[in-house]
Amino acid sequence: xxxxxxxxxxxxxxxxxxxxxxxxxxxxxxxxxxxxxxxxxxxxxxxxxxxxxxxxxxxxxxxxxxxxxxxxxxxxxxxxxxxxxxxxxxxxxxxxxxxxxxxxxxxxxxxxxxxxxxxxxxxxxxxxxxxxxxxxxxxxxxxxxxxxxxxxxxxxxxxxxxxxxxxxxxxxxxxxxxxxxxxxxxxxxxxxxxxxxxxxxxxxxxxxxxxxxxxxxxxxxxxxxxxxxxxxxxxxxxxxxxxxxxxxxxxxxxxxxxxxxxxxxxxxxxxxxxxxxxxxxxxxxxxxxxxxxxxxxxxxxxxxxxxxxxxxxxxxxxxxxxxxxxxxxxxxxxxxxxxxxxxxxxxxxxxxxxxxxxxxxxxxxxxxxxxxxxxxxxxxxxxxxxxxxxxxxxxxxxxxxxxxxxxxxxxxxxxxxxxxxxxxxxxxxxxxxxxxxxxxxxxxxxxxxxxx
Amino acid sequence: xxxxxxxxxxxxxxxxxxxxxxxxxxxxxxxxxxxxxxxxxxxxxxxxxxxxxxxxxxxxxxxxxxxxxxxxxxxxxxxxxxxxxxxxxxxxxxxxxxxxxxxxxxxxxxxxxxxxxxxxxxxxxxxxxxxxxxxxxxxxxxxxxxxxxxxxxxxxxxxxxxxxxxxxxxxxxxxxxxxxxxxxxxxxxxxxxxxxxxxxxxxxxxxxxxxxxxxxxxxxxxxxxxxxxxxxxxxxxxxxxxxxxxxxxxxxxxxxxxxxxxxxxxxxxxxxxxxxxxxxxxxxxxxxxxxxxxxxxxxxxxxxxxxxxxxxxxxxxxxxxxxxxxxxxxxxxxxxxxxxxxxxxxxxxxxxxxxxxxxxxxxxxxxxxxxxxxxxxxxxxxxxxxxxxxxxxx
Numbered sequence: 077x078x079x080x081x082x083x084x085x086x087x088x089x090x091x092x093x094x095x096x097x098x099x100x101x102x103x104x105x106x107x108x109x110x111x112x113x114x115x116x117x118x119x120x121x122x123x124x125x126x127x128x129x130x131x132x133x134x135x136x137x138x139x140x141x142x143x144x145x146x147x148x149x150x151x152x153x154x155x156x157x158x159x160x161x162x163x164x165x166x167x168x169x170x171x172x173x174x175x176x177x178x179x180x181x182x183x184x185x186x187x188x189x190x191x192x193x194x195x196x197x198x199x200x201x202x203x204x205x206x207x208x209x210x211x212x213x214x215x216x217x218x219x220x221x222x223x224x225x226x227x228x229x230x231x232x233x234x235x236x237x238x239x240x241x242x243x244x245x246x247x248x249x250x251x252x253x254x255x256x257x258x259x260x261x262x263x264x265x266x267x268x269x270x271x272x273x274x275x276x277x278x279x280x281x282x283x284x285x286x287x288x289x290x291x292x293x294x295x296x297x298x299x300x301x302x303x304x305x306x307x308x309x310x311x312x313x314x315x316x317x318x319x320x321x322x323x324x325x326x327x328x329x330x331x332x333x334x335x336x337x338x339x340x341x342x343x344x345x346x347x348x349x350x351x352x353x354x355x356x357x358x359x360x361x362x363x364x365x366x367x368x369x370x371x372x373x374x375x376x377x378x379x380x381x382x383x384x385x386x387x388x389x390x391x392x393x394x395x396x397x398x399x400x401x402x403x404x405x406x407x408x409x410x411x412x413x414x415x416x417x418x419x420x421x422x423x424x425x426x427x428x429x430x431x432x433x434x435x436x437x438x439x440x441x442x443x444x445x446x447x448x449x450x451x452x453x454x455x456x457x458x459x460x461x462x463x464x465x466x467x468x469x470x471x472x473x474x475x476x477x478x479x480x481x482x483x484x485x486x487x488x489x490x491x492x493x494x495x496x497x498x499x500x501x502x503x504x505x506x507x508x509x510x511x512x513x514x515x516x517x518x519x520x521x522x523x524x525x526x527x528x
Numbered sequence: 529x530x531x532x533x534x535x536x537x538x539x540x541x542x543x544x545x546x547x548x549x550x551x552x553x554x555x556x557x558x559x560x561x562x563x564x565x566x567x568x569x570x571x572x573x574x575x576x577x578x579x580x581x582x583x584x585x586x587x588x589x590x591x592x593x594x595x596x597x598x599x600x601x602x603x604x605x606x607x608x609x610x611x612x613x614x615x616x617x618x619x620x621x622x623x624x625x626x627x628x629x630x631x632x633x634x635x636x637x638x639x640x641x642x643x644x645x646x647x648x649x650x651x652x653x654x655x656x657x658x659x660x661x662x663x664x665x666x667x668x669x670x671x672x673x674x675x676x677x678x679x680x681x682x683x684x685x686x687x688x689x690x691x692x693x694x695x696x697x698x699x700x701x702x703x704x705x706x707x708x709x710x711x712x713x714x715x716x717x718x719x720x721x722x723x724x725x726x727x728x729x730x731x732x733x734x735x736x737x738x739x740x741x742x743x744x745x746x747x748x749x750x751x752x753x754x755x756x757x758x759x760x761x762x763x764x765x766x767x768x769x770x771x772x773x774x775x776x777x778x779x780x781x782x783x784x785x786x787x788x789x790x791x792x793x794x795x796x797x798x799x800x801x802x803x804x805x806x807x808x809x810x811x812x813x814x815x816x817x818x819x820x821x822x823x824x825x826x827x828x829x830x831x832x833x834x835x836x837x838x839x840x841x842x843x844x845x846x847x848x849x850x851x852x853x854x855x856x857x858x859x860x861x862x863x864x865x866x867x868x869x870x871x872x873x874x875x876x877x878x879x880x881x882x883x884x885x886x887x888x889x890x891x892x893x894x895x896x897x898x899x900x901x902x903x904x905x906x907x908x909x910x911x912x913x914x915x916x917x918x919x920x921x922x
Contacts, residue, residue, distance in 0.1 A: 299852025
């Protein structure tokens with residue numbers, strides 16, 4: 077077991093130390109995982125294929141990073157690519173030179189159009205405008221009632237009449253002009269893209285009101301059909317953007333990426349709750365990391381790259397160079413590592429981790445135990461663990477609330493670690509070797525003041 | 529060098545800690561008790577009594593204690609169909625048998641594509657497998673389930689010496705149908721009690737519309753049905769259900785907007801029991817399963833609905849067919865919270881295939897019982913696995 081751990085260790089270090097370029101094998105392996113992650117995030121199949129192909133081109137032959145493992149490097153590039161697709165020019169509302177500015181909302185049933193309409197009403201009011209809401213959903217029972225109530229909450233008047241959707245929209249726009257409302261938001265009925273009659277109806281609504289902006293309201297949990305739906309609406313209405321709803325759930329929201337990639341239209345707004353104020357502009361970087369679903373790794377990469385605490389790392393580097401890396405140093409580094417987030421997440425992302433470890437339930441309570449053990453040691457014991465005999469071991473075990481065998485395990489692992497680092501050349505030859513019999517009786521290994 | 533050291537230390541650290549842990553577990557200190565195994569097809573039971581009520585969304589009067597003795601019976605409104613209003617004419621209605629294929633003709637033919645290309649291949653080659661994979665993933669079956677299905681199909685190809693793409697597709701269909709066979713898809717209706725069928729799910733999936741359809745279907749089977757407008761949160765939700773009640777010709781019990789949803793169900797059960805109606809269909813507010821307080825509220829609604837003379841005989845999770853992989857999470861979370869007895873898959877008349885239900889059935893053992901195929905009252909079908917699988921591949 078421990079032999080194989082050492083082998084793994086060697087593998088990791090080997091990869092890190094090796095200079096050179098990102099190899100195909102590593103890139104492909106990581107990209108396989110990424111492909112799965114994106115599909116599980118509901119990114120459209122074809123979009124995933126294109127994206128992964130593009131990223132692969134970027135990765136192969138790239139120079140190996142000094143601070144990141146190959147897998148982490150690939151993930152970083154993927155994240156950048158996703159942000160690139162999702163970002164770009166944010167949609168800025170430019171008001172019509174001749175008011176009113178008309179905003180038309182369309183989408184499938186249940187996407188959240190009515191709620192979004194009211195939210196937009198509130199949002200425009202906050203921008204200092206005088207919006208009017210038009211209830212052109214005459215299909216769903218009590219849809220107009222719902223809009224009226226929400227409109228009241230938002231402080232925005234609602235116009236509707238029980239005629240037909242096209243007529244309502246037209247009349248509503250005329251009403252807005254008549255009373256001087258400078259923004260009009262048209263809520264429409266949900267409709268299926270395969271319903272020719274209803275798709276034609278929304279086209280006629282659009283012709284009747286001449287929208288300045290047409291937004292597709294899309295539920296964040298929509299699956300593979302997001303592209304087909306967006307394309308169908310786009311063909312009829314020429315969309316200016318997408319509004320993503322129900323983002324306060326845990327759906328990864330791959331639709332955002334799919335639609336942006338295929339249509340090139342931005343995600344204009346994000347609806348993040350049922351209350352009217354739960355409405356925000358869209359953040360591409362947050363969305364990218366949500367879709368990729370590798371938040372822990374991205375954080376890791378970020379921290380590794382910004383040299384979490386250069387001084388502390390320098391200390392460790394210096395210590396290693398002098399052939400010294402004690403439990404004391406380990407304890408110090410541990411404080412830094414604790415800042416880096418849940419151990420489970422970090423662990424699963426270190427490449428070359430044997431499956432047993434990857435799947436083992438190791439939580440941060442374990443850190444606590446290891447820390448407790450080390451803290452229960454005297455500084456002398458930390459500097460030279462060889463002095464730890466049976467009675468010391470028992471004392472440490474009691475002091476830390478662990479067991480003698482755990483203490484032993486830690487020491488054994490640590491010794492192995494030191495040996496490996498030396499063998500790798502990451503740690504220089506030690507200045508002094510502690511073979512001294514005196515140590516076994518608990519005396520000082522090296523006379524005070526002589527150790528650098 | 530510095531940054532290399534950082535990552536090295538991390539790796540080292542983790543290995544040391546991990547090694548220590550593994551030794552400990554070898555030596556046999558406390559291991560976690562194994563998770564209770566879940567028999568396939570069993571309904572997940574709700575966990576034991578949840579902690580006291582947490583506050584629910586907008587300004588609501590502090591949730592009443594559960595002794596609803598002098599409760600809202602007086603406050604509840606009962607909406608009966610107005611005399612003279614055209615009630616739906618109930619003729620002896622044939623059972624829900626029109627085939628899914630009939631209703632979905634348009635959507636399905638658009639999708640003959642993926643599997644069509646597999647079938648046109650001359651042999652079972654790599655491309656054929658890739659195209660099958662694509663067909664399944666695009667149907668929202670999901671990567672995991674697709675992998676399992678194709679693995680099993682590989683076995684089948686060997687075992688049965690399948691040679692042509694047509695056989696391959698047929699083999700896959702047969703497999704999925706076999707996976708779906710054997711589940712109990714009937715709707716529970718006990719004769720000795722006031723049945724409550726609770727409709728739950730996230731926002732916008734079609735709970736209210738489904739209740740309207742189920743009410744009509746049940747009425748035509750001769751059941752006496754009462755609707756409970758227990759979505760007290762969403763603006764005009766009760767009005768929406770009210771219109772359905774009128775359309776279908778059934779009673780509705782509602783409460784004040786912002787009121788306690790549990791008490792609406794309670795009142796509906798009282799009303800149903802008092803006149804011998806067998807069935808209460810309870811609408812609930814759409815809620816994201818990630819909202820802890822809303823899930824607690826739902827647990828409470830279920831508890832209240834269980835009080836005699838009521839008995840919750842179905843908890844139907846409504847899932848939108850357009851939903852991607854989040855559908856499985858929804859099912860898992862709702863099942864954990866209130867115990868789901870069946871799924872209603874809605875909006876299957878669109879282009880989405882609803883493949884996520886395969887994972888829901890396989891992973892959670894929750895059967896799909898009903899399918900929604902439109903916005904009118906009779907757009908409801910029983911779930912037929914044969915029809916569904918054929919539809920997946922047309």
